[in-house]
Structure formats: structure tokens, C-alpha cells
Amino acid sequence: MREIYAILTIAYRDFMKLMRDPARLISTLIMPLLFITVLGGSMQANMGKGLGYDFMTFIFTGVFAQTLFQSASMGIVSLIDDRENDFSQEIFISPISRYSIILGKIVGETLVALTQGIRILIFGLVAGVTFSAGQLFGLLWVGVVICLFGAAFGVILLSNLPSRRTADQIFPFIMLPQFFLAGVFNPIQILPWYLDILSRISPLRYAVDLARGIFYSGRAEYGKVVLQPPMLNLGIMTAAFLVFLMIGTYLFVRSEQNR
Amino acid sequence: MTPIIEVQRLVKCYRGSASNAVDDISFNVEPGSFFTLLGPNGAGKTTTISILTTTLAPSSGVARIAGYDVADCSSEVRQNIGIIFQQPSLDFNLSAEENIRFHAILYGLFPFYPTFRTMPRGYRERVDELAAMVGLENDMFKQVKKLSGGMRRKLEIIRSLLHKPRVLFLDEPTAGLDPASRRNLWEYLRNVRQKSGTTIFLTTHYLEEAEEADTICMINRGRILAYGSPQEVKGRLIEVYVLVDAADRSQLRSELLRLGLAFSETPLFKISLDGRGVQEIIKAIETPLTLVKTHIPTLEDAYLEIMEHA
Numbered sequence: 001m002r003e004i005y006a007i008l009t010i011a012y013r014d015f016m017k018l019m020r021d022p023a024r025l026i027s028t029l030i031m032p033l034l035f036i037t038v039l040g041g042s043m044q045a046n047m048g049k050g051l052g053y054d055f056m057t058f059i060f061t062g063v064f065a066q067t068l069f070q071s072a073s074m075g076i077v078s079l080i081d082d083r084e085n086d087f088s089q090e091i092f093i094s095p096i097s098r099y100s101i102i103l104g105k106i107v108g109e110t111l112v113a114l115t116q117g118i119r120i121l122i123f124g125l126v127a128g129v130t131f132s133a134g135q136l137f138g139l140l141w142v143g144v145v146i147c148l149f150g151a152a153f154g155v156i157l158l159s160n161l162p163s164r165r166t167a168d169q170i171f172p173f174i175m176l177p178q179f180f181l182a183g184v185f186n187p188i189q190i191l192p193w194y195l196d197i198l199s200r201i202s203p204l205r206y207a208v209d210l211a212r213g214i215f216y217s218g219r220a221e222y223g224k225v226v227l228q229p230p231m232l233n234l235g236i237m238t239a240a241f242l243v244f245l246m247i248g249t250y251l252f253v254r255s256e257q258n259r
Numbered sequence: 260m261t262p263i264i265e266v267q268r269l270v271k272c273y274r275g276s277a278s279n280a281v282d283d284i285s286f287n288v289e290p291g292s293f294f295t296l297l298g299p300n301g302a303g304k305t306t307t308i309s310i311l312t313t314t315l316a317p318s319s320g321v322a323r324i325a326g327y328d329v330a331d332c333s334s335e336v337r338q339n340i341g342i343i344f345q346q347p348s349l350d351f352n353l354s355a356e357e358n359i360r361f362h363a364i365l366y367g368l369f370p371f372y373p374t375f376r377t378m379p380r381g382y383r384e385r386v387d388e389l390a391a392m393v394g395l396e397n398d399m400f401k402q403v404k405k406l407s408g409g410m411r412r413k414l415e416i417i418r419s420l421l422h423k424p425r426v427l428f429l430d431e432p433t434a435g436l437d438p439a440s441r442r443n444l445w446e447y448l449r450n451v452r453q454k455s456g457t458t459i460f461l462t463t464h465y466l467e468e469a470e471e472a473d474t475i476c477m478i479n480r481g482r483i484l485a486y487g488s489p490q491e492v493k494g495r496l497i498e499v500y501v502l503v504d505a506a507d508r509s510q511l512r513s514e515l516l517r518l519g520l521a522f523s524e525t526p527l528f529k530i531s532l533d534g535r536g537v538q539e540i541i542k543a544i545e546t547p548l549t550l551v552k553t554h555i556p557t558l559e560d561a562y563l564e565i566m567e568h569a
Contacts, residue, residue, distance in 0.1 A: 005371040009364045012373060013350065013357075020352045020402075087350035087358070093312060094365035095337035 006096040010104025013087070014075065015111045028071065032120050035063045037127055039185055051187075053221035058212075060129045061139075062184035064120050065211040068113045068143055069150035069204050070175055075109030076102075076154025077171070080164050098253040102155060102245075109154070110147035117143045131215070138214040145237065146207045152241045153203050155248035159255065178204040189227070203240060206233045261326070262287035263426055263458045264294070264311065269320035271306050271481075280306040282481035283320070288458060288474070290425070295472035296462040299566050303481040304462040305345070308430050311460070312342055325425050338366070341419030341427045341457075345434060347411050351404040355395065355414050358403060359386055359421065366422040375400075389417035393447055409440030416447055426458045427451070433468065445471065466562045479566055496561040501537050502527040504550040511546040518543055527552075 018024060040056035048055045079088065079101075091101055121139060124131075131139075157174065161167045180186060181195065182204035191199055199205055205227075213230035216222045264287065271281040281303045288294045296304050309315035311322055313333035321328065327335040349358050356375050360382070363369050369382045390396045393413040398406060406414065412432065419427060429448075433441045445468075451457055461472065469475050475492045477485040485492045504527050505511040515522050515530070520540065522530045527550065530540060537553050556564065 001370070002367040005364050005367075008371040009361050012371070013353070013361060016357070017350070017352050087348060087353075087361075089344055089346070089348040090362065091365065093314060093337060093342055094362070095334045095367070096365055097334075 003097060003100045006094075006100050007104040007107060010091065010101060011108035011111060014105065014108025015115075018112045018115060028116055029119055029123075032063045032067045032116075033123060035185065036060050036120075036124065036129075041127075043185075051224075053224055054129075056127070057129050058187075058225060059185050060120075060124045060127075061212045061215050062182075062208050064117060064124075064139065064143070065146050065208040066179060066182070066184045066204060067120060068117045068146045069153070069207045071113035071116055072106075072109045072147040072150030073154030073157065074171070075112055076105055076151050077158050077161065077167050079105060079158055080161060080167055099249060102249050102252065106148065106151040106155070109151050110144065113147045113150065114143055117147075135215055138217070139211065142211050142214050145234070146211065149203070149207055149237045149241050152244035152248070155252065156244040157248075159248040159251035178202045181205060182208045183227075184208055187225075189224070203237075206237050206240075209233050210237065260289055263290040263325055264288035264460065265321070265323040266307075266311075267321045269307070269310065269322055270318045271303075271310060271315065272318045279318075279481050281310070281317075284478065284481070284483050285320075286476050286483070286486060288426075288460065290458055291452070291456045292473040293452065293459045293471065294461070295469040295475050296460070296478060297464070297466065297469045297475050298462075298478040298484075299464050302464075302479045304464075304478065305430060306481075307478075308428055308460070308462055312340060312428055313337060338422070339425045341422065341424035343412075343415050343419055343427070343429045343432050345430045345432075347415060349403045349411055349414065352402065354400050354402055355406065356386060356399040358414065359389075359399075359418050362418045363421055368422055385421070389420065392450075393417055408435055409437070409443065412436060412440065412444060413447070416444070416451075420451060420455070420457070423455065424457065426460055429459065429461045431462055431464070433463070433465070466559060477565075484565060493558055493561075496565060497556060497558060498561070499532045499553075499555050501530050501532065501540060502550065502552040502554065503530065503541075503544070503548050504528060505546045505548050507546060511544070511548075514544060514546050 036056065036059055040059035043059070044055035117139075121136065157167075161170065177198070181188070181199040181202040183199075184204070188195075188199055188205075209227045210230055210233040213226045213228075213233060216225050217230070266287070267285050269281055269284050270279055272279045284303075284307070296307060298304050306315065310317050311324065311329060313329050313336050316330060321330075323329065324336045325339045327339070329336050350361075353361075360369075360375065360378060363382060363385075364371050369379055372378050375383065375386075386399065387396070390399050393416065395410060395413055395417070398410060403411060403414070427448075433444060436444065448459060449471075452459060461468070463469055470489050472489060475485070475487065475489055476483060477492060485495045487495070502525075503511070511528060512524075515528065520530050520543075521533070522528050532540070541548070541551060
């Protein structure tokens with residue numbers, strides 16, 4: 001019971017931290033909104049006719065998945081600098097299990113990312129993306145799955161990063177290529193073989209494709225937008241989630257004491 | 260009495276480092292006592308405290324707290340200790356009370372509820388009591404970033420006492436505090452010791468902070484230089500001696516030997532007083548002296564001297 005309370009506490013703290021930080025609430029939303037309106041809107045206006053599907057909706061679904069994935073994984077990586085300052089020194093010294101810390105952090109960062117995801121959904125509606133209640137429900141549960149998947153990816157990054165400095169230097173190289181390899185803004189139905197390999201090893205690809213697979217399910221555009229069946233994406237993500245989490249947690253717990 | 264902290268032949272060598280940060284140290288701390296680990300920056304104080312508080316694994320040797328091995332029973336050890344870090348470990352975005360509440364839940368004292376009002380009565384009473392003890396009654400619902408440095412330290416103290424630890428570790432707790440807050444801090448700690456019998460383990464590089472302790476353990480470069488009560492350590496630190504010289508040095512040398520006065524040539528003849536008066540020694544020497552100079556350092560001088568030469 002005590003470990004469960006501890007997990008709740010850690011998660012609650014992450015969530016409260018976001019809610020008390022209005023600047024962060026706004027700044028985290030700016031990039032996704034730029035992508036959807038400026039990039040999506042301009043591409044749709046100029047090239048939309050030849051595609052056979054609405055480009056703004058395409059980017060909207062991609063950015064939705066990408067934002068959740070990135071927010072959750074970056075949130076987990078923040079355990080690095082937390083280790084050196086502020087409250088998490090306190091968390092790391094408390095008599096709770098290291099596994100509870102990771103778990104609490106995953107739950108917390110999932111909540112934080114979902115808060116962002118919901119705001120993106122609302123903004124999408126305002127910007128003119130249309131979706132039914134069924135599609136909304138689909139995106140919500142897919143959103144939770146993507147957050148957990150992103151968090152597990154964060155755990156494996158965390159366990160291999162020695163310091164905040166390294167994390168800041170490496171993060172763009174890990175995230176930015178995935179934007180393009182996962183097809184967040186660009187169709188990747190056809191890729192040269194070498195990009196195809198890189199795309200298939202990008203975890204974000206499966207998250208984005210799962211979101212679109214659910215969103216476009218039963219629609220005319222499905223064949224043009226979705227790469228593979230949602231169940232296949234879900235299977236790959238579940239397997240990767242377990243592997244990331246087990247290896248990452250093991251390495252993290254081990255490296256914490258052996259400096 | 261069984262010691263509350265036992266350290267035996269503790270060694271820590273950081274990965275990729277040629278020398279040991281902590282180099283074969285052993286000491287015991289009696290329950291309820293005030294123990295100070297004294298040494299300059301880089302002496303190995305924080306490394307020692309990290310090992311004792313289970314955040315760092317030792318390379319070899321044994322350390323036990325309340326009978327629990329820090330390497331094998333970290334959870335039991337953590338339950339029995341409170342820590343105040345060099346850097347404040349508060350969440351600045353949360354209120355003072357929330358910082359306290361999260362600590363209480365992480366230490367398994369109370370179940371989780373999202374607000375102060377919904378927390379159990381026992382918790383609310385304890386918070387009120389602790390806040391009153393350090394004079395933070397009116398600040399518990401303010402965000403920590405709006406509190407002053409001294410108030411934050413107080414908050415950390417009451418937080419670290421919440422789970423009634425048997426040992427309270429303080430890692431250079433006065434860094435960044437003004438003199439008034441510093442004095443207050445010592446008063447609270449004295450209070451806590453009297454009321455709860457908590458053992459205090461302090462690290463500092465200020466000699467005057469160590470003077471209140473029951474036991475001082477002075478370390479430098481990972482080794483123990485002096486150990487004992489402040490009086491004993493001072494006695495060891497302060498070496499009072501007289502420097503003399505003569506035109507005929509070999510005559511002076513043989514005379515000193517004959518008189519049985521312990522001396523060293525630095526190249527001046529350095530004679531330790533060992534409790535004798537300067538006059539007594541000078542009177543005993545018949546060789547004409549060209550120089551007589553007494554050396555009576557202050558405690559601070561002696562400390563710096565030892566640290567430089569160690």
C-alpha cells in the first residue's frame with residue numbers, strides 16, 4: 001500500500017508542477033500549434049488537392065502522437081537533473097523502492113503529456129479539423145498508450161545518459177530525426193530502402209501510425225495514410241515497452257549507486 | 260552502549276579516479292550524541308555522508324546505522340535517518356505544506372490524499388506542531404519559492420524530523436545562511452536533541468561549528484587526522500613551541516639532548532613546550548642564544564596549518 005501511495009505522490013507532484021507553471025503550460029503548446037496551423041495549413045493550401053486526403057488532419061494526428069511521445073520521454077529524462085537538485089534528492093533518499101520511483105514518474109509524466117494532448121485535441125477542433133465522438137475516444141485511449149510507450153523510451157534513454165548536459169546535447173539528435181522518419185509531417189508511404197530501415201527502428205513511427213490507424217479507421221483515406229494495421233503497431237509497441245522498461249529500469253537502478 | 264553508527268575500514272574510490280576519496284576510515288558514533296565530520300572542501304565529507312545515507316555504494320569496508328548495513332539494508336537505513344542536503348531539496352513550485360506532506364507519504368507515515376484538508380487529523384496536528392516549533396505557522400501554505408533562505412532551511416529541518424529519524428545528517432547546512440539564521444539553526448538543533456534524543460551527524464568545514472560537538476572527526480584527503488572531543492582535538496591541533504638558535508649550533512644541539520628536550524631542526528631548533536613554560540626552558544639552556552621566538556597559534560591557524568601540511 002505504501003508503495004502505491006508513494007507512486008501516487010510522485011505522479012501527483014509531476015502533475016501539480018505543470019499546473020503551477022503557467023509559462024510551461026503555454027510554451028509546450030506553441031510548437032504543436034505552429035506545426036498544425038502554419039505547416040499543416042500551408043501544405044494543405046498549396047499541395048492538398050493532389051494528395052487525396054486533408055493534410056492538416058494528417059499533421060494534426062502526427063503531431064498529437066509526437067507531442068505525447070516526446071513529452072512523456074522528456075519528462076522521464078528530467079529525473080537526471082532532479083537527481084542533482086531540488087525535491088528528487090528527497091525522493092531518491094526515501095525508503096521507497098527505485099521501481100516505485102520509475103513507476104510514479106511514468107504515471108506522472110503520462111498525466112502531464114495527456115494534459116497537453118487534450119489541449120491539442122481542443123485546438124484541432126478550433127482550427128477546423130473535424131472528428132467524430134468515436135474518433136475522439138479512439139485518440140484518447142491511443143494517447144494513453146503512446147504516453148506509456150514514450151515514458152518507457154525515456155527510461156531507456158535515462159539509464160544511458162550520465163548527466164543533464166549530455167541529455168541536452170543528445171536529445172535533438174534522438175528526437176528530431178524521428179519526426180521525419182516517423183512521418184509526423186511528411187508522408188512516408190514510399191521511402192528509399194536506407195530511410196525505410198531507419199524509419200522502422202524509430203519508436204515514434206509506431207506511435208504515429210497507431211494514432212492514424214485508429215483515427216482513419218473505416219475512412220476512405222485509410223489506405224493512403226496508414227502504414228500497417230493498428231494491432232500490429234500495438235503489438236510492436238507492447239513488446240518494445242516491456243523491453244525498454246525492464247532493461248532501462250535495471251540499468252538505472254544499478255547505475256544509481258555505483259559511481 | 261551499541262553505537263548508532265559504525266564505520267569500519269571504509270574505502271571509496273570513484274570510477275576512473277586514481278586515489279581514494281575515502282581512504283580506510285573507521286569510527287563509531289554513540290546514540291544521542293552530536294558528531295561532527297570536519298575537513299576542508301574535497302576532504303571526503305560528502306562522499307562519507309553519501310555512503311552512510313545509502314546513495315553511494317562503498318568500494319570496501321562496512322558501515323552500519325542502527326545495526327543495519329548501509330549496503331544490504333538500504334531501505335531500513337533510510338527509514339531510520341533524516342537528511343539535510345547542501346543544496347535545498349525542496350520543490351519550489353509546491354507549498355511548504357505540500358513538501359512536508361509528500362515526505363510523510365514517501366516515508367509511509369500517512370496515506371495519500373490530494374489536499375491538506377483531506378489528510379488524516381494526525382497528520383494535520385503534526386504539521387501544526389512542527390511549524391510552531393520553528394515559527395513557520397503562517398507560512399505553511401505559501402509556495403516555497405516565496406520563502407527566504409532561512410525559512411527554507413527551517414522547513415527542511417521539520418521535514419527531516421517528521422518520520423522521527425534516529426540519526427539526522429546535516430551536510431554543511433549553514434552554507435548560504437546569514438549569521439542570524441545560522442544561530443537559529445543551531446538553537447533548533449539543540450532543542451531537537453534535547454527533546455528527541457536524535458543523534459546528529461554534521462559535516463562542516465568551519466571549525467567553530469564543530470566546537471559544539473561531543474566528538475569531532477577531522478578528515479583530509481579521505482583520511483582521519485584527529486578524532487576525539489573538541490578539547491582533545493584542539494590539544495592535538497594546537498602545538499605551542501619555541502624556536503631558538505645559537506651561533507654555536509652543535510653546542511646547542513648537544514645541550515638540548517643532554518637536557519632531554521624534544522626538538523627538531525627546521526633549521527631553527529623547534530622545541531615543543533609540552534605543558535612547560537617558555538621561561539623554564541630558556542633558563543635551562545646555557546648556550547648563548549641568538550634567537551628566541553614563541554609560537555602560540557589560534558585554533559583557526561592550527562586548523563589551517565594542519566590542513567595545508569596534511
